[in-house]
Amino acid sequence: MxxxxxxxxxxxxxxxxxxxxxxxxxxxxxxxxxxRMASELLERLKDVFKTRHHVIVYPSSGTGAWEAALVNTLSPGDKVLAFETGHFSSLWCEMAARLGLVVDLVPGDWRHGADPDALAERLTSDVAAVMVVHNETSTGVRSRVPEIRAALDRAGHPALLLVDTISSLGSMDYRHDEWGVDVTVGCSQKGLMLPPGMGFNAISQKALAHRGRLPRSYWDWEPIIAANRNGFFPYTPPTNLLYGLGEALTMLLDEEGLPAVFARHDRHAEATRRAVRAWGLEVLCADEREHSSSLTAVLMPGGHDADALRRLVLDRYDLSLGTGLGRLAGRVFRIGHLGWFNDLMLAGTLSGVEMGLAAAGVPTKDSGVRAALAYLEGAG
Amino acid sequence: MxxxxxxxxxxxxxxxxxxxxxxxxxxxxxxxxxxRMASELLERLKDVFKTRHHVIVYPSSGTGAWEAALVNTLSPGDKVLAFETGHFSSLWCEMAARLGLVVDLVPGDWRHGADPDALAERLTSDVAAVMVVHNETSTGVRSRVPEIRAALDRAGHPALLLVDTISSLGSMDYRHDEWGVDVTVGCSQKGLMLPPGMGFNAISQKALAHRGRLPRSYWDWEPIIAANRNGFFPYTPPTNLLYGLGEALTMLLDEEGLPAVFARHDRHAEATRRAVRAWGLEVLCADEREHSSSLTAVLMPGGHDADALRRLVLDRYDLSLGTGLGRLAGRVFRIGHLGWFNDLMLAGTLSGVEMGLAAAGVPTKDSGVRAALAYLEGAG
Amino acid sequence: MxxxxxxxxxxxxxxxxxxxxxxxxxxxxxxxxxxRMASELLERLKDVFKTRHHVIVYPSSGTGAWEAALVNTLSPGDKVLAFETGHFSSLWCEMAARLGLVVDLVPGDWRHGADPDALAERLTSDVAAVMVVHNETSTGVRSRVPEIRAALDRAGHPALLLVDTISSLGSMDYRHDEWGVDVTVGCSQKGLMLPPGMGFNAISQKALAHRGRLPRSYWDWEPIIAANRNGFFPYTPPTNLLYGLGEALTMLLDEEGLPAVFARHDRHAEATRRAVRAWGLEVLCADEREHSSSLTAVLMPGGHDADALRRLVLDRYDLSLGTGLGRLAGRVFRIGHLGWFNDLMLAGTLSGVEMGLAAAGVPTKDSGVRAALAYLEGAG
Amino acid sequence: MxxxxxxxxxxxxxxxxxxxxxxxxxxxxxxxxxxRMASELLERLKDVFKTRHHVIVYPSSGTGAWEAALVNTLSPGDKVLAFETGHFSSLWCEMAARLGLVVDLVPGDWRHGADPDALAERLTSDVAAVMVVHNETSTGVRSRVPEIRAALDRAGHPALLLVDTISSLGSMDYRHDEWGVDVTVGCSQKGLMLPPGMGFNAISQKALAHRGRLPRSYWDWEPIIAANRNGFFPYTPPTNLLYGLGEALTMLLDEEGLPAVFARHDRHAEATRRAVRAWGLEVLCADEREHSSSLTAVLMPGGHDADALRRLVLDRYDLSLGTGLGRLAGRVFRIGHLGWFNDLMLAGTLSGVEMGLAAAGVPTKDSGVRAALAYLEGAG
Structure with missing residues (x-):
């Protein structure tokens, strides 16, 4: 109930x-x-990505939009430089390899974002594209995309910059044009507050000019852009999700406004971290500059299984938390605090975690809920 | 958001x-x-009231069902004995007076339920009916209906027993037949988890036999009972609310089960009272035996306006609390914890009140949220 | 399917x-x-009734709004003059009698509207109110309310004029103020395209001044008008139906516009009558000036049961038609062509009737569908 | 309205x-x-395709499921044999070519299905797969898949048989296993009565064993099949469309039953063809054995623009018809009579076309609606 x-x-x-x-x-x-509807939506979507160029809408998951970013811009055997920031950056690289690209992966500890200095070191002349996950959904770590851009610029390197904003788009500040991103990958079911089923590519003029030779048909930007000019699509679009998108954009752009949306997410993320610290637990993200505002990954103390906690809070409090993925399995749980969310929903969420920790026998120092409320109350 | x-x-x-x-x-x-639908619903509604006799469904608010209880059973000039347990018991008496009945009102302090001893004292032979509010929505005080029944039985008095269960039906244990109630008044928008728009009367054989002479047409039970036999109504029923009723009954009767529903409400009420006491505030209900399980009315400390607090939590935390009604205006706020509700919704609610009290400058002793969580965690 | x-x-x-x-x-x-929502709705509802005075919204069926019209304005023993135009006019009179009024009923043949000449003859000085059903839902006959008003005016008689617009409101031209009506009775589930559950009274200044002494509480206009001033209600309003009302008013008043709404209903009614005549059947309404635009009642040829036809078209074509009520049982079926309706829905409806008549062995002359389409095509 | x-x-x-x-x-x-939900859905989907093997669900349009069928089974440079049965067969071939396959296209006149005899002639040993569109959505022509299978069997040829059932699945009889199809391509928004957003592949054991070397990641069956074993997906599935799928399968499989669903579509298709012939117009499909049961394409008489008719019926009767695609542009309009549909909806549809033809000045012989009703009435 x-x-x-x-x-x-x-x-x-x-x-x-x-x-x-x-x-x-x-x-x-x-x-x-x-x-009429589609023309307006395609125009308004640009404001979400902060671009004046094209935004492509696919009937797909975000994974499909990953594939689209690669097959439109790259050719078989092209080298891509990527950063091991977590589970999803690794999956994107696996995809690239399966599609016939050569991946140079900068190793990472899953607690930091993409390292601009490492980029500079690894950036050989044959790199065709750099792949960065803006907000690693598996770790709650944000990569500093503008610094990645700056490193590329300093090197005067022409590589395309491909950025995944799957779990940051519409929740955390992001600027496709200003940050010089070539392809931004997004999807519907996170910050945009929609059910899953739509993937997005925002594309720069440079990306559009630089068409690769990987085989493509469904994902091909060109026929989509051509049809979009009149508000149509080359194949049947996900009409009902587009209805939802219209409503979500009204809420995000017109009613709350993106700056307020971002501030709300920042505030809830800070409150969550305060709760974690009050419990005496550790936030996975290790760099203060790189905290995600849309989710927080929490390390379980040794000897405690994060998935046992997750099952317990689901059974007892009807609260779904994110699991630890890949190498973090069992060691981490993730609290999503993005999308259609407010202070009391956060209070309920943290209360569920706090009661769950107690029930699971995880020792805690102090009340995280109280710490979060104290912060929220002051930072209204 | x-x-x-x-x-x-x-x-x-x-x-x-x-x-x-x-x-x-x-x-x-x-x-x-x-x-087919209506026949099944009318049958299943009986389980909610715990009666084997008729349940009448009106397109009306609960107030309409109050009127129906009176005009079906009483005659002009009839004397009714009632208890001043709060705002709604007073309104029901005003209605009775407007309809031409003579009301003998046992005065009360709005912190106690109907007093079985007072009943015995006031029960003159000309009393045609006794009116009791099972759960006073304005005060969070529950009247002990079985003790009222026992007092009537001890007196061997034939008065009809009319009981308002507007804010207890489907949330707190109630037994129309076993407790010897003649007319039970209920509505859709509280424990039954429906939008407003339906009023109910459960009626005993005795009530049905005892038809009064007050003029009536819309509220008249007889044509409704006659039409209901075949699953129909004498005038257009609220079809779409009946759809909702079917779904709500599935949830309450088949999925959770009434005993679990009542236990859940008891548990949330106790957690709420612990929060109130932790804050150092006072629960309005003054008798431990009479606490409501569906709402808690909280007294504001002197010098603080309950409505100012309500406005503040609405503006800041998007939380609606109940206002103080009648003589309690400004002095009381009410927390509803009934219906479609769970532990984390309660945690969010109490968090909103706790932050609101702080923001309103109301001095509190300790964290009510923490006290509530401690109870909930232990009383899973 | x-x-x-x-x-x-x-x-x-x-x-x-x-x-x-x-x-x-x-x-x-x-x-x-x-x-905010209710204040706006109450204001916009006035446009539907074409009044500048009060419109009252009840959580009730239309039958409740009938009762409200009577108990607010009349006193026990008052004489009302009414017209036997069909089943619903009779029911309204029965209600009046049950509430303690004296009914003078002008007899009728259920094929004509209220007769202004008969009114003049029967209008004795002790008549407190005249009751007219604008559009008899059981017969598809429209009463000429302005001529009734004119007859009252010619007689200089102060009787209140009470008019039922249950099945015409929002479908057929109606003017509360201009036609000098004192209480107009309406409901949600017909022309207003809403589910059942709301009843309406539009009330003149004269009606408001002329309060009767019938007992009333739930239906009493005064506390409602007082609370409505601030957008509230004295008891819980049917909030979710009010949401629907807002949407319906947008469609009727802002998007299509009432003149177009009425023209659409007139057109569909004429097309339906042409279909009936093409079949060689008889429209129940016997006066060309009095055809309803929201429904058409059709007489079955002797030896054929209208309800057998209705069951057949329901089973075979998933089409619900209205039954013959009261003395018309089995002899008449009624086609509703009001509300959210268009040419192709009418074509489907008439096709269902046409196939049903054939299947039921009712001899027909020509294709009613074809006659209707020919009219619709020409009268676009 | x-x-x-x-x-x-x-x-x-x-x-x-x-x-x-x-x-x-x-x-x-x-x-x-x-x-739990996904496991059950994946099992029940098999009944729709009549397969005991795997059904893959993609968040995609049907076009994506086309691509999946090709990239999972074929290798760069593979030869596919296809039939020019209309616009969509051509688009599928274009896709194959873009993905690096060599297409041998049997030319056609867009009025016939895939020719089993032509297959036998063209079936060289290097053909890796045969591509057939079961029901050409652009022409309303059904290909005789069992005869195609028989021709392959007679030749003892190991080519894979890939079949598009986009506009026939759930509307017309189709048997993946019995007909020896290797990959069946389907989607959500036609016979399955869902919004667009899901594509399907049903795959034979042979297809699963025969993995091609075209690059693939998003469309790759293997990780999906692996994850599906536990009711999960390798990337975020279209959860809300899956809810709809569950409801649609209940309606199709449990309530109406596929045999009745197919009979209904056959009946409506025959009624539509009778209407077309009564109008004196020509059905595009030229072979009596190959009529589609889900749509009918109608040839406009010379000198009349099909799209002008479509605009007219949309404006005047709020009826959307299918346009002529590719070489049929302006010469053909298409009537969809599939999915959630019944006799009266068909009657309304044909009425709209009939009135539209008259308004567009297209000469017609007789009333198509009448011919359709006569058939429907008799063939209940």
Whole structure:
């Protein structure tokens, strides 16, 4: 009974208004009403990515948008430079390798973001693209994309910059054009507060000019851009999710406004970290400059299984937390505090974790909820 | 952004499933599909009231069901004995007077339930009916209906017993038949987790036999009972709310089960009282035997305006609390913890009150949230 | 499979948008957001009734609004003059009698509206109110309210004029103020395209001044008007239906516009009558000036049971038609063509009737569908 | 006003129940509740394809499922044999070529299905796969897949058989296993009555064993099959569309039953063809054995623009028809009669076309609606 607390780092809680919107009757995707809607949406999406160029919408998961970023810009055998910042950066690299690219992976400890200095060292002339995950969903670590850009600029290197914003888009400040990103990868089910089913590519003029030779058809930007000019798509678009997108953009851009959205996420992230510290636990992210504002990964003390805690809070408090992925399995749980979220939802979430820790016999120092409330109250 | 916390003592948070059900297309209320649905609903409603006799469904608010209870059973000039347990018991008496009844009101301090001893004293032979509010929504005080019944029985008095369960039905143990109640008044928007728009009367055989002479048409039980036999209504029923009722009954009766529903409400009420005491504030209900399990009314310390607090938590934390009604205006705020509700929703609610008290400058002793969590954790 | 055709004369097909609106989360009916919404709705409702005075909203069926019209204005023993125009006019009179009024009923043949000449003859000085059903839902006959008003004016008689617009409001031209009506009775589930659950009274200054002495509480206008001033209600309003009302008013008043709404209903009614005549059947309404635009009642040829036809089209074509009520049982079926409706829905409806007549062995002359399409095509 | 008639051959009218289902709150796609749901759905989907092997679900359009069929089974430079049966068969071939395959295209006149005899002639030993569109959405022509299979068997040729059932799945009889198909391509927004956003591959054991060397990652069956074993997906699945799928499968498999679903579509297709012939127009499909049961393409008489007719019926009757695609542009309009559909919806649709033809000045012989009703009435 009562509302489920879906506090994984995505899919996030979908607003009732958005759910109501996606339940509207499907219309003809080749008719005038659709064209008007899609034209407006494609234009407004640019504000989310902070770009004046194209944003591509795919019926796909975010993983599909990863693939699209690679197959549109690169050729078989191209070298990509990537950073091992966590589970998802590794998966993206695996994908690149499967598609026939050569991956140069800068190793990492899964507690830091992409290292601009390492980039400078590894940036050989044959690097065709640099792949960075802006906000590692598996670790709660944010990479400093502007510093990566600066390193590329200092080197005067023409490599494309491909950035994954899957769990930061619409939650944390991000600037496709200003930061000189060539392809930004995003999806629907995180900060945009939608169900899963849409992937996005924001693309620079440079990326559009630099078409690779990897085989592609579904993901090919060109026919999409051509059809989008009139508000259409080369194949059937996910009409009902687009209805939801319209509602979500109204909420994010028109009603709350992106600066307030970002400030809200920053505030909840800080409150969460204070709770973690009050419990005497450790935040996985090891660099103060790199904390994610959309999720917090928490290290379990030795001898305690994070997944046992997750099962317990799900059974007892109907709270879903994120699991530890890859090498972090069992050692980390992740609290999603992004999307359609507010102070009392956070208070409920942290209360669930606090009661769960007690029930799981994890020793804690102090009340994390109290620390979080004290911060929230002061930082209204 | 994020979900509103609707913690007034009704309307309560309506489950998504119930909202989804009421959005189903309206059907012909004189057709076979409707008849099957209504017949089943009317039967299952009996389990909620714990009666084997009739339950009447009105398109109305609970206030309408109050009126129905009176106009069906009483005649002009009849004397009714009532108890001043709070704002709503007073309103019901005002209604009785307006309808031409003579009200003998046992005065009260709004901190206690109906007094069985006072009943015995005041029970003159001309009393046609005794009116009791089972759970005073304005005060969070529960009247001990079985003791009222026992007092009537001891006196061998034939008065009808009319009981308002508006804010207890489906949240707190209630037994129409076993407790010898003649008319039970209920509504949709509290423990039944529905939007407002339906009122109920459960009626004993004795009440049905004892028809009064007050003029009535819309509220008249007889044509309704006659039509209900075939699953129909004498006038257009609130079809879409009935859809929601079906879903709510599935959740309450089949999935959670009424004993678990009541235990959950008891547990949340106790946690709330512990929070109130930890803050150093006073629960309005003055008798340990009479605490409501669906809401808690809290006295504000002198010099602090309860409505100012309510406005503050609404503005800052998107939390709706109940106002002080009638003579309690400004002195009391009410926390609804009934309906579709769980531990983390309660934690969020109490967190909002706790932050609100701090922001409003109300001095508190200790963290109520922490006290509540400690209880919830132990009393899982 | 496929969409049900709900072509009874109400409840009508509810637009998806309205169903979506009523599925929004219920809010605090004493909070500022509710007050803003209700204030606006109460103001906009006046445009539907074409009044500048009060419109009262009840959580009730239309039958409740009937009762409200009587108990607010009349006193025990008052004489009301009414017209036997069909089943519902008779029911309203029965209600009046049950409430203690004396009914003078002008007899009728259920094929004509209220007769202004008969009014003049029967209008004795002791008549307190005249009751007229604007659009008899059981017969599809419209009474000429302005001529009734004119007859009252010619007689210089002070009787109140009470008019039922249950199945015409929002479908057929109606003017509370201009036509000098004192109380107009309406409801949600017909022309307003909402689920059942709300009743309305529009009231003139004269009616408001002329308070009767019938006992009343739930229906009493005064506390409602007082609370409405600030956007509130004296008891819990049907919040979710009010959400739907907002959406429906946007569609009717802002998007299509009432003149177009009325023209659409007139057009569909004429097309339906042409279909009936093409089949060689008889429209029940016997006066060309009095055809309803929201429904058409059709006489079955002797030896054929209208209800057998209705069952057949429901089973075979998933089409609900209205039954013959009261003395018309079995002799008449009614086609509702009001509310959220368009040409192709009408074509589907008439096709269902046409196939049903064939399947039921009712001899027909020509294709009614073809006649209707020919008219619709020409009268676009 | 009134319901839009979405009679393009997909997306189709989505049942309210399915829309309601997709509006349920998104859940954790790595949690136990999701695993239970997905395991059951994946099992039940097999009944739709009539296979006992794997069905793969993609967050994608049907076009994505086309690509998946190719990249999983074929290697660069592989030769595929295809049939020019219409616009979509051509697009699928273009995709194959873009992905690096060599396409041998059997030319066609867009009025016939894939020719089993031509297959036999063209089937050289280097053909790796045969691509057939079961139901050409652009022409309303059905290819006789069992005869294609028989031709392959007669030749004893090991080529894979890839079949597109985009607009026939769930509407027309189809048997993946019995017909010896290796990969069947389907999608959500046609016969399955869902919004767009999901693509499907049903795959034979042979196809699974025969993995090609085209680069693939997102579309790769293997990680999906591995994750599906436990009810999970390698990347975020389209949870809310899966909710809808569950509801749609209940309607198709449990309530109506596939044989009745197919019979309904056959019946509506025959009624539509009778209407077309009554109008004196020509059905595009030229072979009686190859009529589609899910849509009918109609040739416009010379001198009349099909798209002008489509615009007219959209503006005037709120009816969406399918456009002529590719070489049929302006010469053909298509009536979709698949999915959530019934007799009266068809009657409304054909009425809209009939009135539109008249308004567009297209000469017609007789009433198509009447011919259709006569057939429907007799063939109940």
């Amino acid at each position: 009562g509302r489920h607390f879906l506090q994984i780092p995505g899919p996030t809680n979908v607003p009732d208004r958005v759910l109501g919107a996606i339940a509207r009757p499907t219309i003809d995707h080749r008719g005038p009403e659709f064209a | 994020g979900r509103h916390f609707l913690q007034i003592p009704g309307p309560t948070n309506v489950p998504d499933r119930v909202l989804g059900a009421i959005a189903r297309p309206t059907i012909d209320h004189r057709g076979p599909e409707f008849a | 496929g969409r049900h055709f709900l072509q009874i004369p109400g409840p009508t097909n509810v637009p998806d948008r309205v169903l979506g609106a009523i599925a929004r989360p219920t809010i605090d009916h004493r909070g500022p957001e509710f007050a | 009134g319901r839009h008639f979405l009679q393009i051959p997909g997306p189709t009218n989505v049942p309210d129940r399915v829309l309601g289902a997709i509006a349920r709150p998104t859940i954790d796609h790595r949690g136990p509740e999701f695993a």
